Amino acid sequence: MPTYLSPGVYIEDAPPSARPIAGVGTSIGGFIGVVPNNIEMPTRPGSETASYDVAPAGEPQLITSWEEFKNSFGDIRAGNKTLALAIYGFFNNGGTRCWVTRVAAAAGLNNLADALAAFEPIDEITIVAVPGATSPVQHEAIIAHCTTMKDRFAILDSIEKPASLTPEAIRGGTAGEGGTTPTGNSAYAALYFPWIQVFDPSTEPGSIINHPPSGHIAGVYARVDGERGVFKAPANEVIRGALGLERRLSKNHQEGLNPAGINAIRIFDGNIKIWGARTLGGDANSEFKYISTRRYMNFLQESIDEGTQWVVFEPNTPDLWQRITRTVEDFLLVQWQTGGLFGETPKQAFFVKCDADTNPPQLRELGQVVTEVGVAIVRPAEFVIFRIQQLTGS
Structure with a gap:
């Protein structure tokens, strides 16, 4: 209480009895993909090409539009096609903001540890995707990152053409002596099957190719978060830019996949929709078997944590x-x-x-x-x- 020595009117700042908590963002993507050290681009339509350097490898770049991505990582070309098509799908489906880390072509996606570690200081990232990473080793690295951070969620791509339509094969497991163990269950990840088909403008003439769906689905997450809220499951939603599927699934197919947390992408009346809302493992994840439950809990925890930092000391x-x-x-x-x-x-x-x-x-x-x-x-x-x-x- 200040001391007043003369008559008069005094104004004091009174601390509020409660301080508002602003909800944190829920749809900021973190993408990792292969991009060569330089990209060949035409100097003008129909002219010869010239190479230019792209953003440094291993350093996350904030990207807020497709044009920004092209400026940093080049237009859709053979060397960066998987990542570029995924980022285009992200923005086309409702994404507005993401961080992108490139790995050099020589390194590939075999070792994601350093690229994932570069995402750790970026607190706003809430969705992590590595388009085209389909092996159990790659999946486990992404899952471990999200589980450790506890404020982000992994969107995983299935095997493009699994040997069978069993959950184990779709999760990267192979049978027989010395076979590969499939990706394990996780409440911090969701896996989608099959791959989608998209238009590839980098070929002459343009063609339709199979493409991992994680980038497009991350955009759907962002769209649903913005239109409805993170508590709404990102399912029964059309995937914009998807022209077909690598294979069509029936209701009977999905009955064998859904309990294991394999989220099907299906065609209904010509519309390609996400037709699953489960975390990887499904029923095995008990109270967190649904994507929306895990992501909404992440949102509540992070919002309350950031909104009550004033309490310290x-x-x-x-x-x-x-x-x-x-x-x-x-x-x-x-x-x-x-x-x-x-x-x-x-x-x-x-x-x-x-x-x-x-x-x-x-x-x-x-x-x-x-x-x-x-x-x-x-x-x-x-x-x-x-x-x-x-x-x-x-």
């Missing part, structure tokens, strides 16, 4: 506990009002507890303040059942 008193409680409750109330939390009333949808019970003297002596938060997250209506009864005339 504050006096650990009941007044602080009340301010934390109000801050988190206000944020979760907004989430409930927008449809992300389940319950007819806020009390049914969430609770926040920060008091003497969660902060006993021994914890306060350690400099800790503990807040317990519980939420009821909405889950997708994966199986819609209609019971139809016919009545006979009387």
